[in-house]
Amino acid sequence: MAYSVDFNLSPIMELELESLRGDDTAQDSMCQLIRVTGTGLESGSPKTLEMDVLTTESRDRLASQMSDVRERADERRLQRSEESMQTNLLVRNRWSAATLRVLSSMPSRSVGQQSRLEIISQCNIRSTQLRRYHRQTKDVSLSSRPSIRGYGIEADSEDVCEEETKRQELVNNLQSLSAGDRVRMLRAMPLSLAEKTKLRKLAFSDKVGQSILSSQVPCCSLLKRTLYHILFGCLFILSSLQLWQVALKRLGGRFGTGVLSYFLFIRTLLLFNVFLFLINGLFLVLPQAIHPPLHTPSSHRVTGLELFTGTGYLSNSLMFYGYYTNSTINTSCRPAEATTGTGCGTTSDPHMMAYNIPLAYFFTIGITFFITGIVLVYSMSKSFGRSFRVFKSQGNLAIKIFCSWDFKVSKKMSVRLQSENITTQLKELLSEVKGGEEKGRLSGMAVHLLAWSISLGSTFFCALGIHCFAKDMHLRRLEDAEGEVSLVHEARLLALPGVVSCGNLLLPGLFNLMSWMENFNSPIVCLYVSIFRNLLLKVSILGVLCYHWLGKIAAEPEQHGLQCWESFVGQELYRFLLVDFIFTVLNTVFGEFIWKLFAQGVLRRRRKPVFDIARNVLELIYGQTLTWLGVLFTPLLPAVQILKLLLLFHMKKSSLLVNSLVAFLPQSSLLVNCQAPRKPWRASQMSTLFISLLCFPSFLGATVSVTYTIWTIKPSSGCGPFRNLPFMFHSGKQWAQELKSTNPKLAWLNWVHSCLVENPLFLFLMGGVFLMVIYIHTQIVDGQRKIISLLQEQMENEGKDKKFLITRLQAIHEERQYPLSPSSRPQPQGSEV
């Protein structure tokens, strides 16, 4: 939960003063207690408190007499040496009963059923605040000041009077609030129902017999409340998507948070693709499917290979760019009357709805990218905010301990699973904390250099090889296209994807070997290095391929013998996606199985196969980049990606469960990276890393290439919605100009467009404003950080004061106690020496 930023700092300061004042009263009462006990012993006044103190003190006396001089000498020595340590902890070691009683009655220390007084006084403060500021004080959390509790102290007559006055004060405060606020205040009090009933009777005594619920609540606030409830309910449903909840819980419980973050990432990607698919389907595919354009029927043999290559009958289907018309569909005409290529003829029927396909194409793709970008940046910033900590605390053990128990689980099996889950996470966290304390030894620089040079060199050569192979394949294709179309020629189309997938499969194995050779001590560094290398490989491969498609093929489609280069690029991407998936399946099923046999047979190690999280995540990101690159050319590609992700999820899950079934041990149920099972790592910031990797290289790259395509590449003239246009974005421009001519009232839209999009000054201004806003926010965060550290210091000082007073109290008690025993130690005030 983000730390709530409150620009108005004065309430906080005021509350601080209040709390300090409260502290003063507590300290006052403590001094009073000391004085009272002191005088009580001397004068022997028959107070109940004193009797208790005396009896407990006599008990203490006996105990100390039992273990005589040695203990006292020890105590003295220990006390002096341990005084620093004891002042660090106010725990129950060797404190006398009176000290313990004072400790337990400290306002900051007790909560409980007898703590009415302090809860009431706290509610007093809060209701006064509410009255003064006329707003909810839910976010302001004061330290609760419960009152005396424990040790069975009977309420003095004084205390009772005080409670009565406080209660009356609270009732007065409540009566001055509005009805809704009153109800809310009462509900939020941590008192028992009986107490609340009493308070309610007193507070609402002026409205006897009238239920607050039936009283007049202003309708606008009621409406606001219902709207809030509805909105909250919708958001709650949307955000807590129940997809795969059970499976994820089981995976998290068995394998830890690292592996779980991978599966959560699959779910995130699935949501993105579902969104893409829905928007595309609704605005693009559906209208075109209802009014199919006329194409020359192509005589293609239906072989199964079409499904993999995307050619054949699929190339003239809704899948690819070439199918879509470049005209406006008029919904009133029937398909049978449609003439070739153009609409159904212009009629002046005002009820006719015209749907401009090129415009729809352009805007749909643009808007989906825009919304995806916004959602990505938002989720990245939210996830970053969650993992970022303003304090110096390392790790989140305390949060884990206090907040991770889910009270909703009621079945015994689920409870056990949850315990398992928590134990796993705790062990992970503990080992990371411990691991951070160890000093890493320095590996040789030469080894690092060698490993890096091998990795970079192999990446470079791989990219070069793909470049040459792609060129070769295109030449081959040209030759094939001149001849007859045969099955072998079609299968050759799959060669390039196959080679790329092989490279993607083998090179990460090489990188793993390198990192094993380098033998990093910190698993986090190892992970980051591995991610960087894999990322570099994928970026270079995709860069080479994009250069081929957009730079070479799109620029001169005739040279490559293509009528419709967009469909070809779409088909290429489709093939890449499919072949990548097939290779992943083969790798999961056979690769890990074979490795396990190899490891057990040859290496004679009963170690579980390693789930390489970095590599798997980067494969996912690679697939998603291909999808985003291909959406422009293949509007139905997100559907393919959805199917692929669904199958991938179940496949990876079952392979993990099967592989770990044999060698599953409760303590070592962690699947680790970098082949160092002794050093498990925690993947708490992994989801932030994955989302930022998805956003920055992947989505940004896809956006850049799509923008480049739309803005600078000439669409092919024979097919697709943008044929005969110089550039793809001209469809939008044309529409704007049409709008200006047909509907002069909307001419300002055109003016706005020309001002905003084509004028760079506006963009600079916007950029400048954003930078200023960011700067202001960073300054605010800085200032708040300073305030937080000051407040922390203040609290530590208060704690030191408290310790000092308690130890003084203890010292005074001991001084008073020992004169009553025969062997007394010298007192500073006593007459004996």
Place this chain on the structure above:
Amino acid sequence: MGTTASQLRKDLLSEYQELTFLTKQEIILAHKRFSELLSKEDRNIPTPRVPMEKVLSLPELKSNPFRKRICHVFSTSDMKDGSLTFEDFLDLLSAFSDSATLEIKSHYAFRIFDFDDDGTLDGGDLEKLVNCLTGETDGTRLTTEEMRQLISNILEESDIDKDGTVNLSEFQHVISRSPDFVSSFKIVL
């Protein structure tokens, strides 16, 4: 329904609705479930009290490792035996309900985790808490060394005034940083 004495009076119902976070249906359901726990002779007493064992037989609480503490915290019995009246039961459900505020939840969570009822979470409380979380079986318990390290880390992270214990404010401060405390601190009948 056989016994009409187990019906809730309308004015009581509206009063409970105002003072707790429960809705009308939830209060009626709670009343029904509470009446089922009562023995025959207790039904005619004005404010009947259900012993702790009966409360712990509720399926929602049966396997919860904190069930005994929950009963003790919400019980207003003078004998400290964890028995609950209907109003205590409503208090329990209200604190664990969907709409309860973070403050209420954290207040009661603190009291539940305070095993020795001294108003702070010291080392012993934290140890018992961790043992409850990790389960009863030996396979899942932490070693002594791990426990010691865990407790010192927790105190380092959450004990702001360095007195060796976590008091309510410090606890609420830790809770406020967790986004899913409110959703996990729930019991629904």
